[in-house]
Amino acid sequence: MAKPKIAFFKFSSCxxxxxxxxxxxxxxxxxxxxxxxxxxxxAKRENFEGPYDIGFVEGAVTSPRELMELKKxxxxxxxxxxxxxxxxxxxxxxxxxxxxxxxxxxxxxxYTELWDLKSFPAQAIDYYVKVDAYLKGCPMDKDEFVTxxxxxxxxxxxxxRYHSVCNECKLKENNCLVLTKGKACMGSVTAAGxxxxxxxxGRPCEGCRGPASDCxxxxxxxxxxxxxLSRDDVVRKFRxxxxxxxEFSKGAEAV
Amino acid sequence: MSDRRIFVDYIARTEGDGAxxxxxxxxxxxxKARWEVWEPPRFFEAFLVGRKYDEIPEMxxxxxxxxxxxxxxxxxxxxxxxxxxKVSRQTTLLRELLxxxxxxxxxxxxxxxxxxxxxxxxxxxxxxxxxxxxxPVVKQALSLKRLGNDMSVLIQGNEIQNRTSVVGGFTAVPSxxxxxxxxxxxxxxxxxxxxxxxxxxxxxxxxxxxxxxRKCEHVSLREEGKYPINGxxxxxxxxxNVPDWEYPEWLIEKHVxxxxxxxxxxxxxxxxxxxxxxxxxxxxxxxxxxxxxIAKEVGFTVPDFNPFHSIIARGxxxxxxxxxxxxxxxxxxxxxxxxxxxEIKAGEGYAVTEAxxxxxxxxxxxxxxxxxxxxxxxxxTSRNVYNxxxxxxxxVPKLLNLSDEELTLKCEMxxxxxxxxxxxxxxxxxxxxxxxx
Ligand code: SF4
Ligand code: SF4
Numbered sequence: 203m204a205k206p207k208i209a210f211f212k213f214s215s216c217x218x219x220x221x222x223x224x225x226x227x228x229x230x231x232x233x234x235x236x237x238x239x240x241x242x243x244x245a246k247r248e249n250f251e252g253p254y255d256i257g258f259v260e261g262a263v264t265s266p267r268e269l270m271e272l273k274k275x276x277x278x279x280x281x282x283x284x285x286x287x288x289x290x291x292x293x294x295x296x297x298x299x300x301x302x303x304x305x306x307x308x309x310x311x312x313y314t315e316l317w318d319l320k321s322f323p324a325q326a327i328d329y330y331v332k333v334d335a336y337l338k339g340c341p342m343d344k345d346e347f348v349t350x351x352x353x354x355x356x357x358x359x360x361x362x363r364y365h366s367v368c369n370e371c372k373l374k375e376n377n378c379l380v381l382t383k384g385k386a387c388m389g390s391v392t393a394a395g396x397x398x399x400x401x402x403x404g405r406p407c408e409g410c411r412g413p414a415s416d417c418x419x420x421x422x423x424x425x426x427x428x429x430x431l432s433r434d435d436v437v438r439k440f441r442x443x444x445x446x447x448x449e450f451s452k453g454a455e456a457v
Numbered sequence: 458m459s460d461r462r463i464f465v466d467y468i469a470r471t472e473g474d475g476a477x478x479x480x481x482x483x484x485x486x487x488x489k490a491r492w493e494v495w496e497p498p499r500f501f502e503a504f505l506v507g508r509k510y511d512e513i514p515e516m517x518x519x520x521x522x523x524x525x526x527x528x529x530x531x532x533x534x535x536x537x538x539x540x541x542x543k544v545s546r547q548t549t550l551l552r553e554l555l556x557x558x559x560x561x562x563x564x565x566x567x568x569x570x571x572x573x574x575x576x577x578x579x580x581x582x583x584x585x586x587x588x589x590x591x592x593p594v595v596k597q598a599l600s601l602k603r604l605g606n607d608m609s610v611l612i613q614g615n616e617i618q619n620r621t622s623v624v625g626g627f628t629a630v631p632s633x634x635x636x637x638x639x640x641x642x643x644x645x646x647x648x649x650x651x652x653x654x655x656x657x658x659x660x661x662x663x664x665x666x667x668x669x670x671r672k673c674e675h676v677s678l679r680e681e682g683k684y685p686i687n688g689x690x691x692x693x694x695x696x697x698n699v700p701d702w703e704y705p706e707w708l709i710e711k712h713v714x715x716x717x718x719x720x721x722x723x724x725x726x727x728x729x730x731x732x733x734x735x736x737x738x739x740x741x742x743x744x745x746x747x748x749x750x751i752a753k754e755v756g757f758t759v760p761d762f763n764p765f766h767s768i769i770a771r772g773x774x775x776x777x778x779x780x781x782x783x784x785x786x787x788x789x790x791x792x793x794x795x796x797x798x799x800e801i802k803a804g805e806g807y808a809v810t811e812a813x814x815x816x817x818x819x820x821x822x823x824x825x826x827x828x829x830x831x832x833x834x835x836x837x838t839s840r841n842v843y844n845x846x847x848x849x850x851x852x853v854p855k856l857l858n859l860s861d862e863e864l865t866l867k868c869e870m871x872x873x874x875x876x877x878x879x880x881x882x883x884x885x886x887x888x889x890x891x892x893x894x
Contacts, residue, residue: 214499215522216519216520216521216522216523216525217521217522217523217878218519218521218522218523218525218617218618219522220522221522221523221566221616221617222522222616222617224566224570224602225602225606225616225617227599227600227602227603227606228599228600228603230599231583231586231595231596231599234583234586239583245570245581245582245583246580246581246583246584247574247580247581247869248580248581264499293519294499294516294519295499297504297508297516298499298500298503298504301500301503301504301506301507302507303503303504307503321498321500324499340519340618341522341615341616341617341618399614399615399620400614400620402614403614403620403621403628403629404621404628404629404794405614405620405621405623405628405629408515410618434828435509438508438509438512442512
């Protein structure tokens with residue numbers, strides 16, 4: 203079989219997810235050897251036009267130019283992967299969607315001269331095009347990236363399972379931050395896969411991987427109120443990494 | 458008569474999305490020299506208003522995945538200044554160690570993966586790895602980069618976005634035995650860092666780089682008694698010397714039509730350079746002994762106004778980072794968990810850190826409920842954009858005898874000297890070079 207042609211693209215984002223590919227140092231050269239990287243501007247000077255077998259897209263869509271490119275990329279890629287919270291759910295760039303300001307007011311706050319800034323609400327890429335696989339998290343999980351690439355090489359489905367972060371916390375035998383410390387942890391509504399990275403280090407989950415399957419955000423929102431959070435605090439929790447999603451919207455709207 | 462135009466859309470081996478557009482007139486005069494950043498703005502300064510004080514450091518580290526630590530630590534310190542929070546010595550040391558880990562990761566990435574391919578004639582580090590002689594070097598570089606990353610993972614739980622560092626301290630601290638394992642690896646990595654300085658000096662001594670000197674103001678932090686990383690006073694090669702929190706008054710910016718980032722000048726003066734070269738120039742005496750020794754061995758003297766020598770400065774800082782990280786680990790001993798404790802208070806605060814690619818400034822106002830009312834962010838790359846355009850204007854006329862292909866590469870290198878992160882700058886690289894016949 204020919205090596206799959208791979209491409210990496212970036213929209214509105216911090217580039218951390220692409221960097222996380224280069225952070226695979228011990229196996230980077232092996233991975234690179236198993237595929238044919240055709241487009242990766244951050245790492246290479248020679249980049250080639252599509253079509254590609256797998257396209258990884260980092261970042262939220264926030265401008266007409268990005269939307270145009272995304273549609274072209276979709277046509278060029280057999281498998282399109284949303285890489286990281288920004289591409290999967292809108293991520294931190296989507297916080298602006300809920301700032302209560304109009305786009306114009308925001309632009310005036312940041313820039314004094316408003317020439318041709320064209321920006322619209324930040325959306326996940328599947329708001330506009332069909333997405334075949336998701337690498338959740340802020341940043342995306344490196345191990346899941348490797349699983350996805352090796353699965354593609356074998357022609358099988360990567361089988362990511364999005365039960366809640368709580369499950370991983372239990373496997374690690376952590377004390378629950380909500381029950382034992384009264385902290386506002388989003389783990390019970392957030393998709394697992396990070397190995398409960400934050401709660402294992404004493405930090406409440408902030409929901410960076412987006413909604414778990416069958417999550418009950420409304421109920422968690424009420425628990426947060428019982429823990430002493432204000433209504434605004436609760437809204438901020440649910441309108442952060444995945445505020446666009448219907449699941450987390452239910453949490454924000456429950457209080 | 459046609460202009461000679463160098464145009465590169467998507468500048469490779471930088472982070473983010475931008476373009477170079479240069480137009481050269483018939484007499485070799487530069488009619489236009491623009492570095493255009495295509496990154497759409499993400500409006501952090503706008504949407505942070507109304508968020509909680511503890512979300513500011515969490516969110517601003519998402520401005521740039523290449524220097525998240527610089528943004529995060531500047532914001533943490535600004536919030537702490539605003540609310541009058543004092544942190545322990547252990548927290549200060551851990552924050553420094555965390556940031557030095559990031560310098561090791563970032564400088565190694567830049568020297569070997571982003572810059573070296575230009576000097577050695579490869580399109581990427583992956584192509585370099587295909588050369589049997591270079592493969593061992595690439596492997597060593599990747600393992601040094603990994604070491605920097607492992608320092609982040611140990612202290613903050615993740616290579617990029619931190620999970621443990623919060624206002625007032627850390628939610629978890631590494632054990633002394635894990636830190637000492639890192640120290641052993643740092644010890645082993647030292648020779649390679651020293652070799653990096655020699656490599657940088659060798660490649661930058663090739664023609665035409667030694668001739669490409671342009672004096673401009675170099676701005677960095679400077680701290681009493683130690684090399685600056687997470688704080689200090691704002692100083693420059695032209696005599697600027699003010700407390701870091703006064704940055705909004707001294708480093709001012711203008712918004713330039715046609716570019717999504719802001720162009721920075723020192724008040725009453727001109728464009729300036731930030732980053733490793735500025736740091737080394739302003740703080741040479743504070744580098745570790747071995748870092749100073751290797752600098753002298755390769756003939757590096759300060760002040761050095763050749764931006765192509767940034768690759769040497771990064772190597773020197775790698776040696777310094779390794780030495781200092783080992784000292785920090787010794788001083789940290791066996792860290793114990795300290796619960797972050799503070800009261801939420803209204804206030805205003807500003808702070809500056811040295812991200813790997815230069816000063817990173819954050820600050821604003823927080824109300825009595827801990828809600829952000831105003832936040833100001835100036836990332837290192839936006840400081841450098843205007844200065845880089847002046848490099849183009851000054852250097853391109855010296856390089857007119859090169860073919861378009863060669864000249865384009867040199868222009869790209871002028872950008873890569875700054876190790877720019879364009880996500881940072883907007884909060885790009887396309888070269889577009891046109892000459893008139
Ligand atoms: S998901 Fe997080 S790490 Fe990835 S690009 Fe977005 S902000 Fe950066
Ligand atoms: S614990 Fe939550 S916030 Fe932390 S990495 Fe996992 S999903 Fe993201």
